[in-house]
Amino acid sequence: MKIALVGYGKMGKAIEEIALKRGHEIVLKLDIDNQHEFTKENLAKADVAIEFTSPHSAYNNVSKLLEWNVPTVCGSTGWLDKWDTVRKYTDENNRALVYASNYSVGVNIFFEINKRLAELMAPHAEYDVRLEEIHHTEKKDSPSGTAVSLAEQILERIARKTKWINEESDNASDLVILSERVDPAPGTHIALYTSAIDDIEIIHTAHNRTGFATGAVLAAEFVKDKKGIFSMKEVLGL
Structure with missing residues (x-):
């Protein structure tokens, strides 16, 4: 699976490590220093995007990813005042999104x-x-x-x-x-x-970020070929 990392801080790096161990490929790493690479053309290279950024940027990032029809795993918190808008867009346009406040x-x-x-x-x-x-x-x-x-x-x-x-x-x-x-x-x-x-x-x-990173990669594997809105409850079959 080809993964785009939207956010390449400590969590992004932990996700990269787990993804590579599970045989996936990281095709794009986006952070504050290369935002100009956050384009539809670049995201088209990915099967799934995993978004871990910050409350002030998450909504715009997720909106673009859904608009470009990229299955998305979002782990950013603090932006759910806009959740209804994202949910409505995802449903009406048959997109794929996993959101969880915690992926562990x-x-x-x-x-x-x-x-x-x-x-x-x-x-x-x-x-x-x-x-x-x-x-x-x-x-x-x-x-x-x-x-x-x-x-x-x-x-x-x-x-x-x-x-x-x-x-x-x-x-x-x-x-x-x-x-x-x-x-x-x-x-x-x-x-x-x-x-x-x-x-x-x-x-x-939590003893480290490994549990969160592993869950995010499991969510990416789950959502790759699906449509709809999901949580970790569906990913883990709870």
Whole structure:
């Protein structure tokens, strides 16, 4: 498979390493220094594009890739205020897109555990719930996309929580997300339920970027010959 990397930072390089190990070819590496190469002609060389950039550039990148009919795997977070526009375009024009806030196989299993735990805890109002996340200082969005996904999964299942908030709160209906940025920290996410009697917590800790990169390449392999919008749930068959 021929892959174009849109974004060649630490994640892009980790994806390249995994892709090459799995027998794929990198035909284009795009970064801030060679944006003039981000053209329809160059992307036509690729079977799939993997986009990992930043919140301020992701929407434009994904829009162009879909316009040029390049199956796309997007891992950038912080731009989902424009998600409805992208989803509508993808559906109406029969394009192919995988989006996930986190491509780690372990994190996506963690998502399923988080949903189930929230369902089990929903009837037990004596437990409060909060989220904590730790990332490296280069992480541009806060809270992380993964933390927001975890929060939304909890809000869908626990009616006493009505919105998430990225700071401490005395309002019982707020789902607190506490974000910390320290180095080195590829990523830790905690869902913590506390009561006067006991605590329950689930934790996912990434040791490096390999898990995220592997998931992104698996997503590229999955979407190459498909049409539609997919998540890691479909990629992993969860």
